Amino acid sequence: MITVKNLQRKWKEFHLKDINLTIEKGEYFVILGPTAAGKTLLLELIAGFYIPDAGEIWLHGDNVTTATPEDRKVGFVYQDYALFPHFTVKENVEYGLRIKKIPKDKINKESQAMMDLLGITYLKDRYPATLSGGEKQKTAIGRALMLNPHILLLDEPLSALDARTKAGLQDELKKIHNESDITIIHVTHDQTEAMIMADRIGIMMEGQIVQTGTTHEIFNTPKNRMIADFVGTENVLEGHISKKIDGLAIIDTGSNEIFAISDLETGSKVHVFIRPEDIIISKETQQTSARNKLKTKIKKIIHLGAIVRIELDNELVAFTTKQSAEELKLNIDEHIYVSFKTTAVHTVGR
Amino acid sequence: MVPYEYLGMVLSGKSLYRMAHNERFKMHLKTIKNVMKKLKKDRFLLLFFFSGFFLVAFVFVTLGDMFYRQTGDMPALIGAAKNSTILTAIWISISAASVSALIAFIFGVPLAYILARKDFAFKSVIEGIIDIPIMIPHVVAGIALYGVFMRSGIIGAPFGKLGIVFVDAFPGIVAAMLFMSLPYLVDTAREGFKTVDPRLENVSRSLGASQWTTFRKITFPLASPSIFNGCILCWARGVSEFSAVLIIAYFPKSAPVMIYDLFTMYGLTSSRPASILLVSICLVIFIILRASKHGEKR
Structure with missing residues (x-):
């Protein structure tokens, strides 16, 4: 288990403020945040590359706040891989074992097994400068895993890769995680990557962990507008609870009346978050269980490959598949109906 | 015939007519014309080429003239090469410079690393102190060194008790050389360390290597080309x-x-053969060192 208590550190333009985090053993935890949020610095503090100004770091029951990196048994993979340029792939992978002065034949055997696992054996005599991004990343991961660390820290490990290589490495990382009891902390600014990889996500902004939760919690119930904006909740509306009927709140946003489940009192000013993929579009009004049914007009249609983004006259944005859009034969300025469930509406006081 | 020989002919006023009709000269001229033709396409490079060529020519003409003039009196050069006093003096220079470079390496490399990696109060003051020998006149440096290393000086006195004398002695030559040359090693090595990504050191340490092992296996080898240049x-x-x-x-x-x-x-006439001998020996050592480093790089 990794426990971070009231961690603080100022370094150049970054300032980590009172970070508290608990990550269970064997968990795949993703720290998601925009650039310059202090994600890498947090990871480097956990690895022991810097000593915090205040607070504590506990790894598997030991207080390691001031321990040296070599004593923490933590694997680290940087965004740009940080492979040793004067060593071959094999020498890079074997580095940790060579430092431990393990017999040569054992090193050979173990590095061979690791390179086989990652499919980089054919690269063993090549130098990093001659490798592709994906090959470098596999080498860096192999090098970090050679010492069987309890914890693996990944700093934006897939961000410099093309989509295909990225998908392959995501599978590889998941496989490694599933087949061992290793705890992984993976830093990224990519929401899709976080959704695919994470058991749990921590949102980091301006040097603080602002929300932690499962993927569903983070993406469907963001704690505030800033998080909602970052995690791609495109429909962020401002309004107030005009009345409450049978436990349901009716929120007046000016252009819409929206049904939502909310504990807030009548009259409370709120932010309303609705994910665009939760909005269903139809040409005729339909009999559904969705409480929210609104008539509106199409303002803009944007094709994003398999997804079509539809901007509506009532400030809402909806996503639909390319196939559905074609079947509905949607046109700009055309009147349509949108519907969404009350459970798809998340409200927070403002 | 090599280029400096043409230059020699011009300088010594020998027949330009003979030179112009020399077949190899014509061939060289053709090569130069071809290069110029290519360079004309890029006026920017042409300008830089000529401004750079000025410096190369300045060094080449100065030393080339000295060598050329000596070709008229080869027995004097051979005599100098057999003169034990001259050879001893050259040996003293080379060995004292080697010892001073070694001392600069031992103490300068750690300092260069600290200056490259850490930010601390008065860092720029330390960098300024290291560079002072480049700025002050060498005579002034000699006077300062004499004051410190003479028998009653703050360094000379304790060393004198150990039997190590600096004034008019080999250690004095080493001290003077060290003082004047250490900025070259420290500055070059510092720039070399700056080119090594600190994250490589972080990763090395996360893989179980101590700070010392990381320096030995990662940082030093990667900065070694610059450190080597600094030593030279x-x-x-x-x-x-x-x-x-x-x-x-x-x-x-x-x-x-x-x-x-x-x-x-x-x-x-008497000082030139010894000068040529010193320049030639140093040039050979320089070329061997550079070539060995180049070979290692490949």
Whole structure:
């Protein structure tokens, strides 16, 4: 288990403020945040590359706040891989074992097994400068895993890769995680990557962990507008609870009346978050269980490959598949109906 | 016929007509014309080429002229090569410069690493102090060194008790060379360390290597080309040191001091063979060192 208590550190333009985090053993935890949020610095503090100004770091029951990196048994993979340029792939992978002065034949055997696992054996005599991004990343991961660390820290490990290589490495990382009891902390600014990889996500902004939760919690119930904006909740509306009927709140946003489940009192000013993929579009009004049914007009249609983004006259944005859009034969300025469930509406006081 | 020979012919006023009709000269001229043709396409490069060529020509003409003039008196050069006093002086210069480069390496590399990696109060003051020897006149440095290393000086006195004397002794030459040449090693090594990504060190430590092992296996090898260059510059600067050495240790005579003596006592003709000998030996060592590093890089 990794426990971070009231961690603080100022370094150049970054300032980590009172970070508290608990990550269970064997968990795949993703720290998601925009650039310059202090994600890498947090990871480097956990690895022991810097000593915090205040607070504590506990790894598997030991207080390691001031321990040296070599004593923490933590694997680290940087965004740009940080492979040793004067060593071959094999020498890079074997580095940790060579430092431990393990017999040569054992090193050979173990590095061979690791390179086989990652499919980089054919690269063993090549130098990093001659490798592709994906090959470098596999080498860096192999090098970090050679010492069987309890914890693996990944700093934006897939961000410099093309989509295909990225998908392959995501599978590889998941496989490694599933087949061992290793705890992984993976830093990224990519929401899709976080959704695919994470058991749990921590949102980091301006040097603080602002929300932690499962993927569903983070993406469907963001704690505030800033998080909602970052995690791609495109429909962020401002309004107030005009009345409450049978436990349901009716929120007046000016252009819409929206049904939502909310504990807030009548009259409370709120932010309303609705994910665009939760909005269903139809040409005729339909009999559904969705409480929210609104008539509106199409303002803009944007094709994003398999997804079509539809901007509506009532400030809402909806996503639909390319196939559905074609079947509905949607046109700009055309009147349509949108519907969404009350459970798809998340409200927070403002 | 090589280019400096053409230059020699021009300088010595020999027949330009003969040179213009030399077949190899015509061939060289053709090559130069082709290069110029290519360069004309890029006026920017052409301008830079000529401004750079000016410096190369300045060094080449100065030394080339000295070598060329000596070709008229080869027996004097052979005599100098057999003269044990001159050879001893050259050996003293080379060995003292090597010792001073070694001392600069031992103490300068750790300092260069700290300056490259850490930010601390008065860092720029330390960097300024290290660079002072480049700025001050060498005679002034010699006077300062004499004050510190003389028998009653703050360094000379304790070392004197141990039997190590600096004034008019080999250690004095080493001290003068070290003082004048250490900025070259520290500055070059510092820039070399700056080119090594600190994250490589972080990763190495996360893989179980101590700070020392990380330095030995990662940082030093990656910065070694710059450190090596720094050592060469430091050594070369040491060999060429004259004024500071002259003040602290006139004896045993190092090569520059010996050459200066020959010049003041017997004139240009007597000092030139020893000069050529010193330049040639240093040039050979320089080329071997550079070539060995180049070979290693490949």
